Amino acid sequence: MANLIVYEIHTCNAGAWKIDSIFDDREFAVQEAERMARTQRYSEVRAVEESFDEATQRNTTRTIFRAARDEPAKRVDRSEEALAGLRKARRPKPPPKKSVAGQIISRTFVFAVIVAAGLGMIYFVNSLF
């Protein structure tokens, strides 16, 4: 089963987004989005990749270019995006931080267990003689 991919340019003016045009060529779509952004005619321009997986019947949308008026345009590089996703997925979760009171209680408990074990050992040794 194949993935169907199209690229859409979306424009925003006065807070309202609209689909401006559709391409089946990623580079062409990004080039045109860049050109439109340079005209300063739109408050925002973005190019998005719409992917439809026939096997899973799932639709995926991903922004591949974005620009806002008076801000530098940004191509969203595919490899950068993938790496960022991987890093996020691989990053181990930090252990939950204990409160100060929790730390005191747990340390006291460990100390008590050690003392009890020591006393138990002394009692055992004394009971042998």
Place this chain on the structure above:
Amino acid sequence: MSVDIEAKERRLVQRLLIYWRELAPDNVLPSRASVKPQEIGDIWHFCFTLDIGSVAAVFGHVGDAHVAHLGFDLAGKPVAAAHKGTLLGGALDRLDDVLLRRIPITRQGTFPGADGMPVPYRSILLPLADDGSEINGILGAANCRLPEFK
């Protein structure tokens, strides 16, 4: 070399898209009368127009390159005369989408050449409306690597 040809095909589509955008202020579709062949220049040979009526869409202008490629002129003929598996047939593949979504759609694909080998092409369809809203025309272009399109 193939990169140059691909860039040339893309430029044709891009130039027509830019021209159409200049005719169309925000949220208003350009009229059929606003399309001026003399302004479009050399790429007019690769262009075609459709008149969208209440019954069927028919070809208006069909560029010289397409007439030379087909061996006849489709002007005045219904769009169904551009068969699937031909350059114009492929270019019109997303006509229904353009009429429904009212936005430009570009397409690249292949059609079988005279020798049976697939010939890559690139095309675009642009909606036109004499009242700025209801689509009653299409400006399109398509080109490929065959000699008549050079």
